Amino acid sequence: MTDKTKIQGEGDYEAARRFQKDEHEFARTAPVGRLAREAEEALDGPEGEALEKARVETAEGKTGQD
Numbered sequence: 001m002t003d004k005t006k007i008q009g010e011g012d013y014e015a016a017r018r019f020q021k022d023e024h025e026f027a028r029t030a031p032v033g034r035l036a037r038e039a040e041e042a043l044d045g046p047e048g049e050a051l052e053k054a055r056v057e058t059a060e061g062k063t064g065q066d
Contacts, residue, residue, distance in 0.1 A: 043051055 042048065
């Protein structure tokens with residue numbers, strides 16, 4: 001008999017619960033100010049152009065694997 005709460009593949013409920021728990025923990029405890037400053041510095045730095053290109057492509061639905 002299969003335990004439906006442990007379905008793997010597209011319906012991996014256990015992994016989904018762990019991911020959601022980790023996401024909530026990150027949102028609650030992350031050093032947001034520091035991370036925002038680092039992101040701003042990266043955008044203003046030498047990799048800024050590549051980061052902006054990647055942002056635009058993902059906003060358009062491109063994954064880089066097309």
